[in-house]
Amino acid sequence: MGMVDRCVCRGVTFEELKELADRTGAGLDELTDRTGCGSGCSMCVPYILKMLESGETRFETLPVAVRRWWAKK
Numbered sequence: 001m002g003m004v005d006r007c008v009c010r011g012v013t014f015e016e017l018k019e020l021a022d023r024t025g026a027g028l029d030e031l032t033d034r035t036g037c038g039s040g041c042s043m044c045v046p047y048i049l050k051m052l053e054s055g056e057t058r059f060e061t062l063p064v065a066v067r068r069w070w071a072k073k
Contacts, residue, residue, distance in 0.1 A: 002058075002060075002061045003058050003059065003060065003061070004044075004047055004058070004059050004061055004062075005057060005058045005059075006044075007035070007037035007038070007040075007044040007048075008041070008043065008044065009036070009037070009038075009039075009040030009044070010035060010036045010037050010040065012035050012037050013057065014036065014037075014047060014051045014056075014057040014059075017031055017035065017037060017048060017051060017057075018051055018055065018057050019052075020034065020035070021052060028045070028048055028049060028052065029051065031048060043048055045064060046061050047062075048059070056069040
């Protein structure tokens with residue numbers, strides 16, 4: 001599987017999002033408002049949530065079923 005390190009729609013890396021979250025205390029909604037990440041195809045949302053929880057900024061690609069489930073939310 002490949003690695004994911006950014007919001008594809010906005011081109012913002014999870015490292016940049018983590019730095020913003022660490023600096024401001026922003027959660028998913030505020031990160032989306034500030035950067036647009038999570039407002040396009042929404043495929044980055046589970047990765048952003050995992051980043052906020054774990055501090056990681058690179059992830060194994062999630063299975064297609066999980067990505068499709070998030071896209072429908």
